[in-house]
Amino acid sequence: MEQYREVLMLLRTAGLKSTAPRRALLAALMRAARPLSIANVLKELGRASVDTVTAYRALRAFEKAGLVRRVDLGHRHAHYELVGAQGDRHHVVCLSCGTTEPFEGCDAAHLVKEALAQVRGFRTVTGHSLALYGLCNTCAVVNK
Amino acid sequence: MEQYREVLMLLRTAGLKSTAPRRALLAALMRAARPLSIANVLKELGRASVDTVTAYRALRAFEKAGLVRRVDLGHRHAHYELVGAQGDRHHVVCLSCGTTEPFEGCDAAHLVKEALAQVRGFRTVTGHSLALYGLCNTCAVVNK
DNA sequence: GTGAATGCAAAAACTTTGCATACGC
DNA sequence: GCGTATGCAAAGTTTTTGCATTCAC
Numbered sequence: 001m002e003q004y005r006e007v008l009m010l011l012r013t014a015g016l017k018s019t020a021p022r023r024a025l026l027a028a029l030m031r032a033a034r035p036l037s038i039a040n041v042l043k044e045l046g047r048a049s050v051d052t053v054t055a056y057r058a059l060r061a062f063e064k065a066g067l068v069r070r071v072d073l074g075h076r077h078a079h080y081e082l083v084g085a086q087g088d089r090h091h092v093v094c095l096s097c098g099t100t101e102p103f104e105g106c107d108a109a110h111l112v113k114e115a116l117a118q119v120r121g122f123r124t125v126t127g128h129s130l131a132l133y134g135l136c137n138t139c140a141v142v143n144k
Numbered sequence: 145m146e147q148y149r150e151v152l153m154l155l156r157t158a159g160l161k162s163t164a165p166r167r168a169l170l171a172a173l174m175r176a177a178r179p180l181s182i183a184n185v186l187k188e189l190g191r192a193s194v195d196t197v198t199a200y201r202a203l204r205a206f207e208k209a210g211l212v213r214r215v216d217l218g219h220r221h222a223h224y225e226l227v228g229a230q231g232d233r234h235h236v237v238c239l240s241c242g243t244t245e246p247f248e249g250c251d252a253a254h255l256v257k258e259a260l261a262q263v264r265g266f267r268t269v270t271g272h273s274l275a276l277y278g279l280c281n282t283c284a285v286v287n288k
Numbered sequence: 289g290t291g292a293a294t295g296c297a298a299a300a301a302c303t304t305t306g307c308a309t310a311c312g313c
Numbered sequence: 314g315c316g317t318a319t320g321c322a323a324a325g326t327t328t329t330t331g332c333a334t335t336c337a338c
Contacts, residue, residue: 017337019293038327051295056328058293072216074273076303077327092259092266103262111250115236115276118247122236125278129218132259134269161312163318182302195320200303202318220328221302 003027014065022058024048026067026082034100035071035079035091072129073100090130096139106130147171158209166202168192170211170226178244179215179223179235216273217244234274240283250274 007026011018028044029036036044038055050058059080062068068080073093081089088108091100112125151170155162172188173180180188182199194202203224206212212224217237225233232252235244256269 017292019337021294052327053296053329054294061293070218072218072273074214074216076222078220090259092263092269094266095270099265101263101265103259105258105262106255107251111274112276114249115234115247118249119236119245121243121245121280121282122238122278123281124284125236125276126239127277128275129216129277130255130274131272132256132269133271133273134266136265137267138265140268161318163312165319196302197304197321198319205318 003030006030010067014062014067016061016065016067020048021050021054022062024050025055025058026062029068029080029082033082034102035073035081037075037077037079039077041080071131073098073131074133090132092132092134094136094139095133096135099136099138101136147174150174154211158206158211160205160209160211164192165194165198166206168194169199169202170206173212173224173226177226178246179217179225181219181221181223183221185224215275217242217275218277234276236276236278238280238283239277240279243280243282245280 004023007023007030008018010026011022016022024045025041028041032040032044038052038059041059042050042052042055059068063070063080067083069083069089071079071081071091073079073091074095075098087104088106089102089104090106091102093100106128108128111128116122116125148167151167151174152162154170155166160166168189169185172185176184176188182196182203185203186194186196186199203212207214207224211227213227213233215223215225215235217223217235218239219242231248232250233246233248234250235246237244250272252272255272260266260269
């Protein structure tokens with residue numbers, strides 16, 4: 001149990017209770033290092049089975065605490081990924097097979113400035129989401 | 145019926161059959177000039193009632209034909225907006241009341257270039273989605 | 289001990305599928 | 314007339330809610 005301390009630390013720092021399901025969920029996200037759907041998180045747990053409802057509630061709590069980030073990949077369900085040391089992280093999504101790959105640097109500050117100059121009803125922007133869609137190299141070949 | 149000709153033209157150009165439900169759906173999106181959820185589209189129809197299933201199928205067909213665009217506003221259901229003459233259009237979304245306001249110009253070309261330089265598994269990017277989240281001026285006041 | 293987290297059951301919300309009928313081209 | 318679009322019913326997914334029990338602090 002090497003991850004144990006790391007995961008526990010994360011929860012402590014975020015001011016969240018450390019429970020077995022939460023530790024398992026966080027550990028799974030940590031191992032994955034890419035956005036996982038709730039269903040996938042549960043699948044990645046292995047022996048430590050966690051109720052679906054608990055996963056929904058825990059991930060929402062994590063999100064509110066800033067531990068994880070909800071990313072929208074254009075599928076019709078949420079994906080979550082750990083918020084790491086890295087800055088803004090976004091994804092390229094394959095429209096054919098769903099594969100994703102992360103990239104960084106979207107110049108959010110500039111984007112927000114630009115947007116706020118155009119809209120009248122907003123002055124506060126606290127977050128953003130971005131995804132690029134295309135074909136991964138494998139699917140690009142298959143689809144000729 | 146002034147919109148009739150305009151809507152019909154859109155459908156013709158897209159190579160889609162012109163039917164009453166489709167014309168009504170398109171007209172609603174046109175009047176709204178902002179992203180609508182399926183439920184909202186149906187509500188906006190007025191007397192011309194359309195079955196939910198038909199709306200789903202029609203909007204998907206419109207999307208494939210490039211007439212409308214699916215936008216992700218972080219709610220847990222899809223929103224659609226008409227693809228107009230304008231270029232890339234994105235939205236600022238209020239996290240409190242859900243109000244949205246559009247803005248343009250996200251320098252997609254630059255973004256894509258940046259991303260492709262970082263990922264190994266992709267060479268083709270065909271689209272993207274972007275949303276900014278914050279508090280609209282009204283909610284910013286209420287939330288003190 | 290106390291309040292929050294969990295799990296189960298059930299429901300709500302959103303979306304898709306199958307099939308017979310109606311309608312645009 | 315042919316083939317697609319529609320509407321209804323039904324089912325499939327994803328997410329939320331209620332409540333009694335368990336557990337972290």
